[in-house]
Amino acid sequence: MERKAVFILNFGSQYVQLIARRIRELGVYSEIVDWNIPARELEKRNPVGIILSGGPASVYDPLAPLPDESIYKLGVPVLGICYGLQLIAYQLGGRVGKSSQQEYGRATLRILKKDLLFEGIPEEFEVWMSHADKVVELPKDFEPLALSDNSPYAVVANSKRTIYGLQFHPEVVHTFYGKQILSNFLYKICKAKKNWKMTDIVKEKTEEIRKRVGNSKVIAALSGGVDSTVASLLTYRAIGNKLHCFFVDHGLLRYGEREEVETNLKALGLPLKIIDASSLFLERLKGIEDPEEKRRIIGNTFIEVLEKEALKVKDARYLLQGTLYPDVVESAGIKGSAKIKTHHNVGGLPEKMNLKLLEPFRELFKDEVREIGRILGVPEEILNRHPFPGPGLAIRIIGEVTEEDLNILRRADRIFIEELKREGFYNNIWQAFAVLLPIRSVGIKGDVRTYDKVIALRAVESTDGMTADWFRFPSHFLDRVARRIVNEVRGVGRVVYDISSKPPSTIEWE
Numbered sequence: 001m002e003r004k005a006v007f008i009l010n011f012g013s014q015y016v017q018l019i020a021r022r023i024r025e026l027g028v029y030s031e032i033v034d035w036n037i038p039a040r041e042l043e044k045r046n047p048v049g050i051i052l053s054g055g056p057a058s059v060y061d062p063l064a065p066l067p068d069e070s071i072y073k074l075g076v077p078v079l080g081i082c083y084g085l086q087l088i089a090y091q092l093g094g095r096v097g098k099s100s101q102q103e104y105g106r107a108t109l110r111i112l113k114k115d116l117l118f119e120g121i122p123e124e125f126e127v128w129m130s131h132a133d134k135v136v137e138l139p140k141d142f143e144p145l146a147l148s149d150n151s152p153y154a155v156v157a158n159s160k161r162t163i164y165g166l167q168f169h170p171e172v173v174h175t176f177y178g179k180q181i182l183s184n185f186l187y188k189i190c191k192a193k194k195n196w197k198m199t200d201i202v203k204e205k206t207e208e209i210r211k212r213v214g215n216s217k218v219i220a221a222l223s224g225g226v227d228s229t230v231a232s233l234l235t236y237r238a239i240g241n242k243l244h245c246f247f248v249d250h251g252l253l254r255y256g257e258r259e260e261v262e263t264n265l266k267a268l269g270l271p272l273k274i275i276d277a278s279s280l281f282l283e284r285l286k287g288i289e290d291p292e293e294k295r296r297i298i299g300n301t302f303i304e305v306l307e308k309e310a311l312k313v314k315d316a317r318y319l320l321q322g323t324l325y326p327d328v329v330e331s332a333g334i335k336g337s338a339k340i341k342t343h344h345n346v347g348g349l350p351e352k353m354n355l356k357l358l359e360p361f362r363e364l365f366k367d368e369v370r371e372i373g374r375i376l377g378v379p380e381e382i383l384n385r386h387p388f389p390g391p392g393l394a395i396r397i398i399g400e401v402t403e404e405d406l407n408i409l410r411r412a413d414r415i416f417i418e419e420l421k422r423e424g425f426y427n428n429i430w431q432a433f434a435v436l437l438p439i440r441s442v443g444i445k446g447d448v449r450t451y452d453k454v455i456a457l458r459a460v461e462s463t464d465g466m467t468a469d470w471f472r473f474p475s476h477f478l479d480r481v482a483r484r485i486v487n488e489v490r491g492v493g494r495v496v497y498d499i500s501s502k503p504p505s506t507i508e509w510e
């Protein structure tokens with residue numbers, strides 16, 4: 001029997017993953033499913049509660065996504081959030097209209113009626129709204145439980161049928177008591193049992209890997225980053241030497257990175273083989289300026305190098321990958337997004353080599369993988385490492401990649417990261433790095449005219465890399481980093497700081 005879960009029907013809200021995470025943080029397993037899942041299928045999957053997410057549509061649009069109405073008859077508690085609330089009103093016989101005053105941002109919620117949903121919550125508090133439509137007439141047997149200035153039906157319910165709707169977003173941090181409301185829904189209304197605890201997940205996953213792999217062998221390509229390190233360690237604890245770990249040095253790594261990764265991973269006990277393929281990669285990148293072309297070459301060469309090694313492993317049947325839940329949700333096409341960059345991974349490998357994918361983290365969020373890492377004893381330094389793109393420094397040298405430029409970039413980047421760690425900024429930043437620009441600029445060093453390269457510094461805050469804002473450093477910090485780079489890195493005459501956000505700019509420059 002599958003673990004009982006809260007299913008979140010996704011109507012395209014930007015917060016849908018956040019809802020799933022909140023539910024799991026509260027100790028109950030949750031999954032995101034497409035909004036048009038048939039009620040019968042949902043029933044088979046053992047729901048303990050159903051959440052209807054927000055979304056950009058209006059219920060009265062001819063093409064509005066409307067869920068299977070039988071979900072309201074399953075006898076499973078339902079919570080509609082924003083668009084989800086409007087769906088409940090619309091599908092069960094109420095009315096929804098355009099609001100004359102759209103409500104975005106903070107609003108004060110006033111509770112009208114005591115209910116299990118509000119246990120432990122004051123009568124008035126701030127919530128986060130973001131809607132243009134509103135419920136104007138409730139379905140039969142529904143009553144308002146709370147209101148805001150602009151929404152007389154900010155919280156509604158048919159408590160007998162355990163169907164609830166919220167006009168605001170309980171999942172965002174700006175809603176006070178949002179977590180308490182979700183917790184009340186889970187434990188008081190759905191009567192859910194705690195079934196999501198990371199120490200249990202580690203045991204379950206270990207058992208699953210052991211069973212699935214049997215006597216065959218598993219290939220892992222490590223990058224030194226969080227996901228592949230934790231996935232490998234978990235797998236290693238499950239199957240020991242049947243796991244073969246490779247680290248491909250493509251020559252596009254940061255200063256001292258290969259040695260650092262080797263030391264770190266060996267300290268964790270992982271059996272690691274390092275493959276030095278840097279001259280092959282650099283040879284193939286000669287004369288290549290186009291970013292997508294660089295990615296393609298690096299991706300293909302990576303596969304080729306790893307394939308050669310993997311073929312030497314007898315009985316290799318699986319390729320370990322640290323795929324996370326957000327990747328699964330996105331690739332399922334729930335969130336239609338245009339392809340901006342080809343993000344290289346080793347996806348082509350299993351097909352060519354007849355390897356099956358082993359993806360123990362397919363249903364986990366990054367925070368959860370970090371938690372597993374902690375349980376397995378992975379040092380914080382690895383768990384907090386900034387993400388580093390597969391194509392490495394090749395996409396941080398604008399234009400052609402040369403050995404000389406790699407060395408310049410490595411030295412500048414090292415100074416930046418060193419200073420970030422020293423000032424304690426590193427862990428508050430999603431990603432920080434230096435970029436080498438393909439232009440020269442005039443300067444003077446010791447009375448001599450110079451005509452040197454330009455380094456751009458990039459540092460962003462983000463929660464998932466999908467959107468990002470540039471990090472506000474104090475000026476004395478930028479001053480020190482710039483001085484050090486110009487003084488210590490020969491060939492660099494100027495340093496600039498990138499103050500673009502994503503969107504419209506991406507995090508990487510290429």
Ligand code: XMP
Binds near residue numbers: 342391
């Ligand atoms: P962008 O530049 O698209 O980056 O805003 C979002 C996140 O993805 C990383 N990134 C890559 N990762 N291969 C990777 O493995 C790639 O080709 C690639 N391009 C960007 C980037 O570092 C950031 O974390």
